[in-house]
Amino acid sequence: MSLPHAILTALLEKPSSGLxxxxxxxxxxxxxxxxxxxxxxxxxxxxxQAGLIRALPSDAPTRGQKKEYEVLPAGRAELTAWTxxxxxxxxxxxxxxxxxxAAGVVGVQGLEAELRRHLALHRQQLATYTEIEERDFPPERxxxxxxxxxxxxxxxxxxxxxxxxWLAKALAQVEEMTAGEGGxxxx
Amino acid sequence: MSLPHAILTALLEKPSSGLxxxxxxxxxxxxxxxxxxxxxxxxxxxxxQAGLIRALPSDAPTRGQKKEYEVLPAGRAELTAWTxxxxxxxxxxxxxxxxxxAAGVVGVQGLEAELRRHLALHRQQLATYTEIEERDFPPERxxxxxxxxxxxxxxxxxxxxxxxxWLAKALAQVEEMTAGEGGxxxx
DNA sequence: TGCTTCATGTAATCTGTTACATGATTCA
DNA sequence: TGAATCATGTAACAGATTACATGAAGCA
Numbered sequence: 151m152s153l154p155h156a157i158l159t160a161l162l163e164k165p166s167s168g169l170x171x172x173x174x175x176x177x178x179x180x181x182x183x184x185x186x187x188x189x190x191x192x193x194x195x196x197x198x199q200a201g202l203i204r205a206l207p208s209d210a211p212t213r214g215q216k217k218e219y220e221v222l223p224a225g226r227a228e229l230t231a232w233t234x235x236x237x238x239x240x241x242x243x244x245x246x247x248x249x250x251x252a253a254g255v256v257g258v259q260g261l262e263a264e265l266r267r268h269l270a271l272h273r274q275q276l277a278t279y280t281e282i283e284e285r286d287f288p289p290e291r292x293x294x295x296x297x298x299x300x301x302x303x304x305x306x307x308x309x310x311x312x313x314x315x316w317l318a319k320a321l322a323q324v325e326e327m328t329a330g331e332g333g334x335x336x337x
Numbered sequence: 338m339s340l341p342h343a344i345l346t347a348l349l350e351k352p353s354s355g356l357x358x359x360x361x362x363x364x365x366x367x368x369x370x371x372x373x374x375x376x377x378x379x380x381x382x383x384x385x386q387a388g389l390i391r392a393l394p395s396d397a398p399t400r401g402q403k404k405e406y407e408v409l410p411a412g413r414a415e416l417t418a419w420t421x422x423x424x425x426x427x428x429x430x431x432x433x434x435x436x437x438x439a440a441g442v443v444g445v446q447g448l449e450a451e452l453r454r455h456l457a458l459h460r461q462q463l464a465t466y467t468e469i470e471e472r473d474f475p476p477e478r479x480x481x482x483x484x485x486x487x488x489x490x491x492x493x494x495x496x497x498x499x500x501x502x503w504l505a506k507a508l509a510q511v512e513e514m515t516a517g518e519g520g521x522x523x524x
Numbered sequence: 525t526g527c528t529t530c531a532t533g534t535a536a537t538c539t540g541t542t543a544c545a546t547g548a549t550t551c552a
Numbered sequence: 553t554g555a556a557t558c559a560t561g562t563a564a565c566a567g568a569t570t571a572c573a574t575g576a577a578g579c580a
Contacts, residue, residue, distance in 0.1 A: 183429075264420075340540090
């Protein structure tokens, strides 16, 4: 139930069309809530139906034509309420951790390459975030919005830092295993 | 595409019925891949259809009767292949980070309580993992499977550690904001 | 005119969630 | 017998993914 709120937030920051939103979901907002353009169009339809947003009146509202949306008061109210609503964190659900566990049962062949690849991807993501931090958040930030955005970005940076250090450690151990024996589980 | 592999892994560790699997998904495997019993039953049906697992022949295979499954060679092969398959990490998708961002736009009222609640939940989860580590992983572990399982658990511990420290920091800043002003965004 | 890009959308499918139905077993 | 629990399952829906369809605008 977070996609509609992600869209409301993005639209409050700046009224946009569906495709513009999709592009912003590839950056900025998308760094912690991803969505495809199909999801976005569908959700825009629902939000409009529900009276939380409306299309800006324009000359040509047909297919293939740009269609911009803005948030209505009801939409802002819903977003405000959601900010304070009790919602439990979801349990961890990570395919890579699961694969490590599976490797314990069927052997570690091929796992090393995957760990290496993931490590590279996370390092890259970490570099991207760090760049953004240096560019957008100079030491003297003052507005509340800036501080919250910086906190969120900091969360992303620390998460990627966790993954790079954990993957490096895991890789070292798996390398040892692969070197040591044929790859069959030792149990 | 991870649920079938989670089930294969669990069944290789120990042939089980649907409900037994569901229970194990509330512990152990479920610490990094959760699933409800409905998902599990549906998936067991598919896996059996596909010839990756089979029901252990028993006297009474009716409704309400326990039905145990074991992994067939094709299932083990599929799991082995999956372990080495290239699969990119999914982008971060976290509702709490999103809510912080939304709070930057509509104000931080009510957010503090949620942060506090999440902090408590993550601390509890961290304590649970740490207990398991102390109980199940004494210093002299030797089999490959043990080492991999310990790595996975370590990942969970470090993830929860990240959340507790990040949430504590976020909470401190949001407290400051709530104390300072009425809660309206400062932009 | 035809190619490319921008933009909106439909359809099908898969995954996950919630609520409920039903049979078997145990034990008071 | 009747209540509680164990166990398997159905149904309906919500959310996410993938592939494809279609129209508009710019430009060579």
